[in-house]
Amino acid sequence: MSRLGPFLVAPRLLRRPWVLPRRPSGVSIVTGPCAGLAGSGAAASLCSGPAAPSLAMEELLSRSVPPLPPYETREKAPPPAELRSAEFMRSYRALEAGPPRAELLARLARDFGVDHGRVAEFSAKVLQAREQQREPGALLQAEDRLRYYLSPRYRGLFQHLGRLEGGLRFLMELRGDLVEALAARHAEGPHVREMNGMLKSMLSEWFSTGFLNLERVTWQSPCEVLQKISDSEAVHPVRNWIDMKRRVGSYRRCYFFAHCAIPGEPLIVLHVALTNEISSSIQAIVKEVPPLETEDMNKITTAIFYSISLTQQGLQGVELGTHLIKRVVKELQGEFPQIKVFSSLSPIPGFTKWLIGLLSSQTKEQGRNELFTDAECKEISEITGDPAAEKLKRLLTNNEWVRSEKLVKALHSPFMRLCAWYLYGEKHRGYALNPVANFHLQNGAVLWRINWMADTSPRGITASCGMMVNYRYFLEDTASISAGYLGTKHIKASEQVLSLVSQFQQNSKL
Numbered sequence: 258m259s260r261l262g263p264f265l266v267a268p269r270l271l272r273r274p275w276v277l278p279r280r281p282s283g284v285s286i287v288t289g290p291c292a293g294l295a296g297s298g299a300a301a302s303l304c305s306g307p308a309a310p311s312l313a314m315e316e317l318l319s320r321s322v323p324p325l326p327p328y329e330t331r332e333k334a335p336p337p338a339e340l341r342s343a344e345f346m347r348s349y350r351a352l353e354a355g356p357p358r359a360e361l362l363a364r365l366a367r368d369f370g371v372d373h374g375r376v377a378e379f380s381a382k383v384l385q386a387r388e389q390q391r392e393p394g395a396l397l398q399a400e401d402r403l404r405y406y407l408s409p410r411y412r413g414l415f416q417h418l419g420r421l422e423g424g425l426r427f428l429m430e431l432r433g434d435l436v437e438a439l440a441a442r443h444a445e446g447p448h449v450r451e452m453n454g455m456l457k458s459m460l461s462e463w464f465s466t467g468f469l470n471l472e473r474v475t476w477q478s479p480c481e482v483l484q485k486i487s488d489s490e491a492v493h494p495v496r497n498w499i500d501m502k503r504r505v506g507s508y509r510r511c512y513f514f515a516h517c518a519i520p521g522e523p524l525i526v527l528h529v530a531l532t533n534e535i536s537s538s539i540q541a542i543v544k545e546v547p548p549l550e551t552e553d554m555n556k557i558t559t560a561i562f563y564s565i566s567l568t569q570q571g572l573q574g575v576e577l578g579t580h581l582i583k584r585v586v587k588e589l590q591g592e593f594p595q596i597k598v599f600s601s602l603s604p605i606p607g608f609t610k611w612l613i614g615l616l617s618s619q620t621k622e623q624g625r626n627e628l629f630t631d632a633e634c635k636e637i638s639e640i641t642g643d644p645a646a647e648k649l650k651r652l653l654t655n656n657e658w659v660r661s662e663k664l665v666k667a668l669h670s671p672f673m674r675l676c677a678w679y680l681y682g683e684k685h686r687g688y689a690l691n692p693v694a695n696f697h698l699q700n701g702a703v704l705w706r707i708n709w710m711a712d713t714s715p716r717g718i719t720a721s722c723g724m725m726v727n728y729r730y731f732l733e734d735t736a737s738i739s740a741g742y743l744g745t746k747h748i749k750a751s752e753q754v755l756s757l758v759s760q761f762q763q764n765s766k767l
Contacts, residue, residue, distance in 0.1 A: 314361050315368075321345035322369045323413040328402050342417045346427050358434050359443035366444075366452035370409040379403040411452060415459055425463060425518050432456050433571035457574050464516060464524070464572065466580045471588065474511040474526075476502050485523050486511065489568035492604060493543050493714075504528060504543070507552050512585050513568075514577060525577045527585055528564040531557045531593070535600045535727055537708040539563060539717070542602070559598040560589050579700050586732065599730040600705060603693050604712065605721035608679050611690075612672075612722070613653050619646035629671050630764050636667045656718045668722075669709055674764065676707055676724050677757030687746040697728035698742045701735030704728060704750040707757065 321341050326334035352358045379402045386396040418424045435453050438444035474486055483505075487495040495501050505511045508531045513523035530542045533556050542563050562585075565578055589596055615628060629637065629645060637645040640663050641652070649668075652658035659665060681704060683690040689698055698704070704726070711717070711725035729751075731738075738749050750758070 314364055317345065317348050318361075318365055318369060321414060322365070322410050323417065325372065325406070325408070325410055325413065328405050331405065336417070339417075339421060342414070342421055342424075345414070346418065346421070346424075349431065350427075354434065355441075356443050359438035359441075362431075362435055362438060362452070363444040363446070363449055365411050365414075366448040367446070369411045369414075370448055370451070372406055372410075375406040376403065379406055409452070409455065412455060412459070415456060419459070419463060425516065426522070428456065428460065429569050429571035431571065432460060432573075433569065436570055436573055460572060461575045464575055464577065466584075468517050469514045469524070469577075469580070470517060470520075471581075471584045472513055472515055473588075474505050474513065476505055478505075479521070482521060482523065485568065486513070486526055489523060489526055489566050490528075490564065491566040492564040493539060494716075500543070507550060508532070508557070510585075510589070512581070512588070514581055514584075523568050524572060525565065525567050525569075525581055527562060527578075527581050529585065529589070530561040530563055530602075531596075532559045532561055533557070534559055535598060535706065535729070536561045536563070536602050537706070537711055537725075537727075539602060539712045539714075539725060554593070554595065557593050558596060559600065560586075560593075560596050562599070562601040563603075578696060582700065582730075586730070599732065601697060601702070601726075601728045601730075602708075602711070603697065603726050603728060604717070605676065605680065605691060605724055605726055606693060607691055608676055608721040608724065609653055609719060611679055611683070612675060613650055615675075616646045616650040616653070628675065628765055633667070633671050637664070640664050640667060653722070656715065659713070659718055659723070665710070670760075671764075672722055672724070673707055673709060674757045674761040676721070676726075677754050678761040678765070680704060680707070680726060681748055681750055681754060681758050682761075684746075688742075689748065694726070694728070698748060699739060700730070701737075701739035701742075702728035702730050703738065704748055704754050706751060706753055 321344065323336075349358065349361065352361065379399065383396070383399045383403050386399045415428060418428055421427075432453070435444070435449070435456065439449060439453060474482060476483075483501060487501050495504065503509070510529040510531065511526065512529070513526045515522055515524060530536060531552070536542055536559075542561065562582065565581070567573065567577070586599060589599075619628060634645045637649065640661065641648040649658070652664075658668065680689065680691055680694050685695075689695040694704065706727040706729075708725050708727070710723045712721070713723050717723050717725070741747050741749065
């Protein structure tokens with residue numbers, strides 16, 4: 258789903274009364290960049306003087322990153338000592354999160370990447386072999402040599418770390434730090450972005466579906482798993498343990514992927530509501546208490562995917578959400594053969610921000626109106642007492658508009674068609690601008706229905722003016738719909754959405 262990047266927000270921490278954090282007696286607490294380094298041996302040298310960190314980082318990286326052996330002896334080179342890779346893990350974790358780790362990662366990317374001299378040398382040899390029209394074997398060998406020297410040195414470090422016990426978890430954490438460093442601009446430049454892409458590619462291979470186990474969460478699951486599920490819920494935060502119990506109880510399902518090398522650790526979580534229709538309101542799913550009864554199979558005809566959250570920032574961009582939905586569909590079909598309808602109930606992050614941007618452009622030119630009809634402008638102005646665009650911009654910024662029933666009613670029609678256009682017509686490189694829409698459309702879903710006041714929580718009002726959208730999965734058509742979207746960038750939409758888009762095109766002049 259990162260691609261679910263927008264959902265990497267952790268809700269409040271839930272703790273059962275008997276789960277209390279403890280501090281071991283006799284443990285000294287160190288803060289600042291050297292936190293955790295006291296008494297850590299080699300790692301402590303990273304903070305032993307004004308100029309020491311830079312020098313210590315260089316020494317640590319020089320010891321830890323294996324040299325690239327000559328092409329001729331690449332298969333005979335001895336593997337680096339496990340102790341060096343383990344030392345790198347300890348030293349890295351001893352550094353304080355943030356700029357200190359970002360500096361180490363930037364040095365790793367810059368100083369231990371590709372040998373550009375060798376790449377230039379063997380690129381010339383590939384061109385020479387082509388120009389001389391030498392036998393295919395000679396050209397293929399020249400290309401293999403070039404391919405070998407295009408591999409950065411830090412790739413070898415990542416490969417060796419991945420073989421250590423706990424190494425995959427460490428690399429996942431390291432990439433999470435790298436993503437944060439790039440976002441905060443603590444580490445910048447093409448070398449850092451290239452290393453981020455390389456590590457993402459390696460994690461995509463290590464976390465392919467063959468290594469992932471699908472696990473269901475119930476109220477009988479270990480307390481640690483329930484805690485992690487609640488912590489990771491980024492779409493509709495879990496309020497308390499009663500709420501958590503409801504989300505894994507009757508007419509609800511919760512699943513996650515775990516890696517065979519990291520058992521019991523949720524990587525991505527999917528929440529499902531079992532209903533008799535396509536839900537149009539999240540309040541009905543996460544707030545209304547279902548009766549404590551045995552599930553009635555006759556009442557279950559529809560599966561609603563109402564939340565999917567990536568729990569590990571280091572796996573951002575790794576394709577997990579699509580595979581999780583497919584596996585869960587198979588699991589539900591096995592348990593409930595009568596389920597024929599599969600749909601999401603999804604947030605629309607970014608809609609309010611996009612709309613405020615449009616309103617801002619409207620207010621720059623007095624008298625300009627391209628969003629609302631004249632009748633709508635008049636009605637909104639009569640309710641607010643000010644020009645529509647200027648007043649709405651302020652009201653959307655502080656969510657005050659939802660307090661007026663008349664204004665909510667007046668905005669229903671224009672906001673619905675604006676939202677339809679945002680999802681259907683606003684594009685980034687030809688694909689849907691909205692990241693959640695792009696995720697489901699890539700999976701082969703249909704842009705099915707936009708729902709007014711479907712999420713009246715402060716978060717829902719702020720992000721999307723309270724609207725949510727259903728993406729419906731017609732299982733027999735998902736492959737062709739996905740191919741059509743990825744190939745021709747065509748969005749498959751229902752009559753309701755297309756009608757709203759048509760209304761937008763008739764009444765707005767963007």
